[in-house]
Amino acid sequence: MPLYEYVCPDCGREFDKMMRFDQADERPACPTCAGKNTRKKLSLFSAKGSAATTAPSGGCGPGRGGFT
Numbered sequence: 001m002p003l004y005e006y007v008c009p010d011c012g013r014e015f016d017k018m019m020r021f022d023q024a025d026e027r028p029a030c031p032t033c034a035g036k037n038t039r040k041k042l043s044l045f046s047a048k049g050s051a052a053t054t055a056p057s058g059g060c061g062p063g064r065g066g067f068t
């Protein structure tokens with residue numbers, strides 16, 4: 001189940017909640033003030049993992065200098 005982050009604009013409370021996919025559009029009540037004005041923040045479902053393994057940086061690659 002994806003974990004969603006919500007924020008309550010009424011009291012400023014931020015909380016996260018596991019929601020099933022069919023509940024994803026529902027707004028859970030704020031655990032502090034029980035308000036229903038909660039807004040979904042960005043979901044952590046597609047959190048960025050370790051995307052550090054990309055092309056090697058630098059090194060002694062082919063120079064781009066134009067020497068004749």
Ligand SMILES: [Zn+2]
Nearest residue numbers: 008011030033
């Ligand atoms: Zn609240």
